[in-house]
Amino acid sequence: MATYRSPGVYVEEIASFPPSIAEVESAVPAFVGYTQKADSLAPNDLRKVATPITSWSEYLTYFGGPQPEDPANVTIAVDEQRTGATTTGFKVAVTIATANLRKHIFYHAVKHFFANGGGRCYIVSVGGYDADISKDDLDAGLDLVALEDTPTILVVPEAVHLGADAFTAINNKMISQAASLKDRFAVLDTQKTTVPKTPSSITDDVKGTIENIPVGDATRYAAVYYPWLRTAYSYEFDFDNLTLSDHKINGADAAGADNKEGLLSALKGSALYNAIKAETLKYTLTLPPSAAIAGVYARTDRDRGVWKAPANIGLIDVVKPLVTISRQDHDLLNINTTSGKSVNAILNVPGFGSVVMGGRTLDGNSNDWKYINVRRFFSVVEESIKKSINWVVFEPNTAGTWTKVQAMIENYLFLKFREGALAGATPEQAYQVNVGLGKTMNSVDILEGRMIVEVKMAVARPAEFIVLQFVQIMQTA
Numbered sequence: 001m002a003t004y005r006s007p008g009v010y011v012e013e014i015a016s017f018p019p020s021i022a023e024v025e026s027a028v029p030a031f032v033g034y035t036q037k038a039d040s041l042a043p044n045d046l047r048k049v050a051t052p053i054t055s056w057s058e059y060l061t062y063f064g065g066p067q068p069e070d071p072a073n074v075t076i077a078v079d080e081q082r083t084g085a086t087t088t089g090f091k092v093a094v095t096i097a098t099a100n101l102r103k104h105i106f107y108h109a110v111k112h113f114f115a116n117g118g119g120r121c122y123i124v125s126v127g128g129y130d131a132d133i134s135k136d137d138l139d140a141g142l143d144l145v146a147l148e149d150t151p152t153i154l155v156v157p158e159a160v161h162l163g164a165d166a167f168t169a170i171n172n173k174m175i176s177q178a179a180s181l182k183d184r185f186a187v188l189d190t191q192k193t194t195v196p197k198t199p200s201s202i203t204d205d206v207k208g209t210i211e212n213i214p215v216g217d218a219t220r221y222a223a224v225y226y227p228w229l230r231t232a233y234s235y236e237f238d239f240d241n242l243t244l245s246d247h248k249i250n251g252a253d254a255a256g257a258d259n260k261e262g263l264l265s266a267l268k269g270s271a272l273y274n275a276i277k278a279e280t281l282k283y284t285l286t287l288p289p290s291a292a293i294a295g296v297y298a299r300t301d302r303d304r305g306v307w308k309a310p311a312n313i314g315l316i317d318v319v320k321p322l323v324t325i326s327r328q329d330h331d332l333l334n335i336n337t338t339s340g341k342s343v344n345a346i347l348n349v350p351g352f353g354s355v356v357m358g359g360r361t362l363d364g365n366s367n368d369w370k371y372i373n374v375r376r377f378f379s380v381v382e383e384s385i386k387k388s389i390n391w392v393v394f395e396p397n398t399a400g401t402w403t404k405v406q407a408m409i410e411n412y413l414f415l416k417f418r419e420g421a422l423a424g425a426t427p428e429q430a431y432q433v434n435v436g437l438g439k440t441m442n443s444v445d446i447l448e449g450r451m452i453v454e455v456k457m458a459v460a461r462p463a464e465f466i467v468l469q470f471v472q473i474m475q476t477a
Contacts, residue, residue, distance in 0.1 A: 026306040030154055035107070051125075063123060067102045067107070101235065104158065108231070184221070186222040188209065189290045220363040223360065230284060311344070312356070420460065
């Protein structure tokens with residue numbers, strides 16, 4: 001109440017509405033890896049700095065392009081088909097030494113994120129292409145991400161090229177950070193996908209990733225996806241510097257073969273050059289799926305909401321998964337009776353392309369936290385409420401304050417109920433908010449300055465198993 005000392009008319013504006021809760025962003029990945037450059041105002045001023053960007057063009061501006069491949073890893077042979085002196089076609093054989101290709105896949109991983117619906121994200125460049133991928137660098141990058149409040153998803157795509165122990169250590173660090181801060185979620189890859197598939201290869205590929213992740217509450221903050229993906233992205237070859245190593249005519253060495261054992265630059269503009277280039281571009285990159293999945297999370301959150309399971313969604317810029325997962329394989333990935341850790345499968349579905357057909361956290365046997373959307377929705381609600389009621393600190397711990405807090409949380413949850421995030425025919429069935437003396441606090445709590453708010457939510461869970469029951473009935477007429 002103001003103090004009035006002289007006669008006059010005074011205006012007082014009385015707040016009649018409770019403060020509102022501003023929802024935090026739910027899908028802001030932090031990518032940690034190696035980039036061509038990290039320049040903003042000066043060379044390398046963004047190196048080892050958590051940098052927010054909002055578009056693919058910003059990434060190109062600040063962090064550059066992909067790592068060029070070594071031309072020595074490509075062997076090109078041509079058998080030119082001629083009838084008389086007329087060339088009728090070319091049989092081009094391109095062999096790529098895939099085991100020797102560059103390991104820095106960060107550029108293409110981030111590109112895959114944006115292609116699949118990604119938006120705002122953080123880039124932590126821990127080194128350039130002249131550096132080997134190391135656990136220490138990626139560790140340091142994750143430590144930088146831990147200092148940022150905004151990221152909600154952790155992705156380290158190049159960790160797959162570490163040794164087995166270092167790969168496990170990075171995965172465990174991602175999970176530990178997510179569980180400690182409780183406001184982010186780790187998206188993990190398997191270290192490899194064995195091609196061709198064998199009777200035990202899928203089990204072995206997955207086991208190599210999940211067996212060393214400790215069982216416990218932290219696993220609810222992470223999900224693993226399998227297999228790797230054949231993408232639509234070409235290798236970054238300096239095409240003109242590739243070498244034509246063998247040029248035959250009608251299957252035999254012959255005089256008049258152009259540029260035998262020479263650089264392709266000498267053939268530029270010719271039909272032979274175009275035929276070789278077209279064949280070379282058929283060979284495309286394989287990538288671990290984590291970055292694309294982060295894009296799926298962002299797309300789902302934007303189009304539907306964080307409460308919608310990020311599954312049964314097609315992937316963009318994907319030719320196909322590296323291996324085909326059968327129904328029996330899928331059963332073992334989704335519900336692992338040995339370890340209790342679920343792995344989400346990516347399937348090639350005829351007519352739909354490559355589809356994410358799993359929506360479980362690593363804590364696959366928990367009825368509370370086995371679904372990714374439930375865990376992420378709780379994280380968003382918890383973080384949003386926590387930040388929005390910060391004004392209550394040091395307010396009187398009395399009924400007036402309790403009423404305001406209860407009203408603002410109930411108003412927020414009603415909006416979530418109306419969007420379809422909460423299950424129940426009425427708001428009372430979907431959520432409950434309790435605060436007050438004799439409800440959530442006793443007199444000792446009041447004396448010690450504690451205001452305890454209890455929030456209960458019935459989060460909508462996905463219809464994971466659709467069961468159609470068909471029964472014959474007797475003819476009645």
